Amino acid sequence: MVSEAVTPSRTAWAPVAALGLAMLVVTSEMTIAAVTLPGIGRDLAVSPSATAWVLLAYALPMAALAIPAGRWADGADVRAAFALSMTGIAVASVLVGLAPAFWLVVVGRLLQGAAGALIVAVYMPIITTSVPREQRGRAIGVVITIMTVGAMAGVPFGGLVADAWGWRAVFLVKLPVVAAVLLVGMRSIRRIPHRGLPLPGVELVREAVLLGGAVAVLLLAFDLVAGQPLAAAALVVAAVALAVWWSRLATSRPVLGLVRSPAYGATLVSLLAVSFTGGLVAFLLPYFVADVLRGGPDLTGVALLFFVGAMAPISAAAGALADRFGNRVMAVLGSAVSVVAMVLMLTLDADAGLADMAWRLVVLGVGAALYNPAVNAAMLAAAPAGSEGLAGGTGMTVRTIAMTVAPAASALAWTAAGGGVTGFRAGVVVIAVAAAVGTAVLLVPVRRP
Template sequence: MDVTTAPRTTERTRWAPIVALGLAMFVVTAEMTVTAVTLPGMAADLGISPATTAWVLLGYALPMAAVAIPAGRWADGASARAALVAAMVGVGVASVLTAVAPAFWVVVVGRLLQGLAASLVIAVYMPIVMVSVRPEQRGRAIGFIITIMTVGGVIGAPLGGFVAGALDWRGVFLMKLPLLVAVAWVALRTLPRDGRGLPRPGPGLLGEAALLGGAVCALMLAVDFVDDAPLVAGALVVVGAVTAWGWTRLPGSAPVVAMIRGRVFGPVLVALLAASFTIGLVAFLLPFYVSDVLRGSPEVTGTVLLFFAGAVAPVSPLAGALSDRFGTRVVAVIGSTVTLVGLALMLTVDADAGPVGLAWRLAVLGIGAGLFNPAINAATLAAAPTGMEGTAGGIAMTARTLATTVAPGVVALCWALAGGGLAGFRSGVLVLGAVMVVGLAALLVPTGRRVKA
């Protein structure tokens, strides 16, 4: 696959493509929170059980994670302009299919197609930054994109709830269409034509996608079976490990494996994986702590989480600018350190802390995340070999997805072993802190090369 025929950098920064990319990432990341509000209405309308509706969320997440790396490799040889437009068309068509679905199986098919199209957005994320933004401004561009994504995650559920109430669950899947059209229009007007188009994936790449995708899906599904069917979960882990090993034996996987093992990219990936584990606090520990210790409602959990998101959004642009000035690793180390401080503060909460005590501690964690995320994304881009920026983005996406899938299960186990309550909460936080220490240590390992976006 030829990845050298298009320019890999730019002489001047074009911000319009970054705005379009930010909006596209907004659609991709908000899709999970927006869709969650459709589940009760969908269950009643299509006559399915609440448990079955979990496939609405899983059907989107599985393909997006499963094909992230192959999609990234494909994007390295494709036109970023054409790929982003194709992704917007794909998301739009799949959304319409989901909205008009006469039966639940059609909804699942639509969600699978949405996830596949969304993986293309992830695949072209870093290549578009590469060709649109000067090297010394890439941190700021990524910080801007992350701010849009954070805001999207926060307003997704309320916005979806309003649309579902005014119309119905089908309208929620259609409300993004004007935004998709706008992103495609801006991409066509502002991204350069490079003559590469959309290459047809070869048999080798399709084989890699099948093996690696199967491994990722098996590992993600194993988490869902841990409690109800541990033997099935164990079997899925074995299948995933064997399939992943088979993928590493393919000739086409050699550059990806070499990148992951590299002295520059490897530590960045470890740090990203470790930081992504903190989702276990938000997805499991915090809701159960509020419920079991504070005797609070889900509304309390949602309210205190606003302080986390409210800290991430304004800090991210600042972190991007600091990364451009002082280097990505420096800012990522500071972000990791602040996150560790936030986790340490979480160990001091008790029943008397109340929502206010949780809120300001979550704000500290939000500052850490706001500093870390733009810096680590810029570091990922800087550490990628020339012509493999899409692959680097795919690897990062796979690492994030696996971490955010596994982390809630890990802390849930800690919670159960400690007997729940305050002891269970602190046990889970300790494990998350230990993982974060590993990530920080990885960033402090000398690489022999200064990584700066």
């Protein structure tokens, strides 16, 4: 348990900046690696479908290990855990960048994902030990701003690096950044006395296998739902069986207790529902541009810059507003703006141009900027002292599941409605309803014990 003795009286911005850059490295790996797939396929003689494992091998351990890693981090020294994670990312990046065979690329990406899960696990504990309670929304907003700005430049930068020096350089070019982040983190993150890096016990390993396996199998199921529905259904059954088995373990009680608590549980449901807006970015908008507007990926990319560009400058200010007016108030406002943005998307038709998409995506970006710092701060505020890592890991798992399910649900709605403008609107309705549910959940008063 994190004692009050380590709670700071004022914000230490150096560890917040280090955390933001570390989260940037971790989250950008989910997308920037996409530019390497053609080069990997060509140089290592693997099919385009096989190269998809470069992305999947990173996402699976990130989602599967987030909760067990969070429980482990709650008993560890966060500075040492931060150092372990960044060192693991560096070593795994070298392995991927120098891999002579495709299977080593996949192994390296699995290790990158596992190391990334540790950063997610120490995210909220570092905020707790570096920022007083009344400024945590602002600090989280700063972290999100750093991540968002990095996301804007990450993929184009990765493309330039791949064109100039090849796909291997994309995994190696970030090593100086990782080294700098590690140095700043080691100098600024407050060490928790009498803690080190405890070895995971048998119970924690069992929990990681069962719960992590359930999450990983569920994500694989949604990856197969369009092409192999029977296999996807079988995987869902297997995921449920593993989850039920895990729920009977004694080690599941802290997680289940946290999720069942009214304040945290409501925030988690809201996060799951509002994160469905990712289905617009990941599926509906690219297909609308390609099939309805007859545009290319460049048009989609330019349009999405307006979404990301609206998020970046607003997130830090939104975090400060959450500190002033309340996390739930700002989360409700942000999710409501997101619902309005989705409703506005329903008015897009075959005559739409870049400007028509751009201003609607700006509205969606504003909603995301208002919502994300507030909902993360709300989860942290609802977590009992000493369970901040668990709270962050649970939130990451739920967000990842939502970001996987949302494109699949959008694709089903698109296909069922016959594609085109009708299919786009059907998918938007699904997302809008989910976001509205996420807003409504936060409006229900929470009884304090």
